[in-house]
Amino acid sequence: MPIEFSPWVAEQQANVELALSAALPQAAPAGLCRAMRYAVLDGGKRLRPLLVLATAEAVGAPAALAMRAACAVEMIHAYSLVHDDMPCMDNDVLRRGKPTVHVQFGEASALLAGDALQAQAFEVLLPEDGSVPAALSVRWCRLLAVASGACGMAGGQAIDLASVGVALDQSALTQMHRLKTGALLQASVMMGAACADISAAQTQALARYGAALGLAFQVVDDVLDVTADASTLGKTAGKDAANDKPTFVSLMGITQAQAHADALLDEAHQALAHTGLTAVERLHQLADWVARRSH
């Protein structure tokens, strides 16, 4: 019988923390690495790395191999938070219970640290020691570039920017979130899946799992933004409503939004059942964790 979920999460979070610390520069010039390490280390649920590692386990790939992909997606996620928190974007001062990077190090350093983290994410996927086959590095880098670029995360953030005070319908809101947060969450699953050879049908089922989980994550985020407080969230609560941004809650109400999250959770579980893979327990648990979290 596998160990319970919470100890597994704690163990993997510790492994990810160690791997991230080793993968980040120790001595970049002019204190740049201090801002990079502050942005990445000692915080966060590590949901994306956990998705990579759990998917790698499901497809029977070695954790040591998958850990590179886990670090890369977390670096991309961290850079996006650094830039998103800047005054010209969301102007947030609190993140993971700590001052945001630009508050701590200044705006220019935050901008550069985010830029350098994006490059570092790709570098992690391209070791010179031959430990990653070239074909896998290529698949990883392609998944990561597409998920974080103009038709992925950055594109979703652009829609978000343009949608302040705009009446998006559910379809447009869904599209925004599929790009803004869903693309990288789904890419985490796909980068884990890429660590082994599985069938096209299995890949597609995992993609459906990642998409459903990714959207559920955002719907729950919108619910928590109005129901939780800053000390629970570790970031400023109620920002979306205050900024007149459309959310699933403003569109459907809290009860309906929660029901939507539940339906997406069902979809994620069903997609996993269609993979035909047996070691998917962690992925089931991660979906539950995302849909039922309190922060």
Next chain:
Amino acid sequence: MPIEFSPWVAEQQANVELALSAALPQAAPAGLCRAMRYAVLDGGKRLRPLLVLATAEAVGAPAALAMRAACAVEMIHAYSLVHDDMPCMDNDVLRRGKPTVHVQFGEASALLAGDALQAQAFEVLLPEDGSVPAALSVRWCRLLAVASGACGMAGGQAIDLASVGVALDQSALTQMHRLKTGALLQASVMMGAACADISAAQTQALARYGAALGLAFQVVDDVLDVTADASTLGKTAGKDAANDKPTFVSLMGITQAQAHADALLDEAHQALAHTGLTAVERLHQLADWVARRSH
């Protein structure tokens, strides 16, 4: 006899413009691609792409293959200019004779366009059509990630930020510029060289060429910053002195700085002679172009 240099430059610049236009998104969400295309297209000397293409020619690689690397380095260069011009960095309003991206599209869009351009640069190196061998994509991506990250361009910009009002000596100033602009210029040469199998000695000689040319570029930039005006430069002149930033001119005076650029130009020519390659005429010409340009 090869065609003269100027017509070759004009022809390659036109080829690069077409390739960049095709490699940039046409329909990213919420106008993001407008800012990305504005940042990249219709301007610039295209020095980095020309270095890629000329090096590929020198090693006997197909121009169509090298063009992907040419586009990628130019996208990285363009994103760095977009972010560098932002108010929290150099706060520049004029670039290539046009309003900078944040002036034209707003700061948030400039931030996102730069971020998306970095991702796009990697995506260009990873086509799904099998036209680039996996091993080459890996080498390209690694060169690009290292040259643009914390121990490359971003690291150099961090030193630059930290050096306002600081008395850097020539060694520290050189190190800053080797990272800030030199790393990507050298990577342009190395990415062209990666398009064919050449010896380690040839690779090293090309690396020395790239390093000398990269530093010469910056020394000349410092000279032009005090001798040229904005209409010639297409950007604000005299910024470095106004910002109390150390330059080769503030350190050595104009005459000595010019002599330093000439010595670096000699070094570039000599390194080329050591490659043992025959089709290096364009690389010689590009070095002259860099060291003797008026803007």
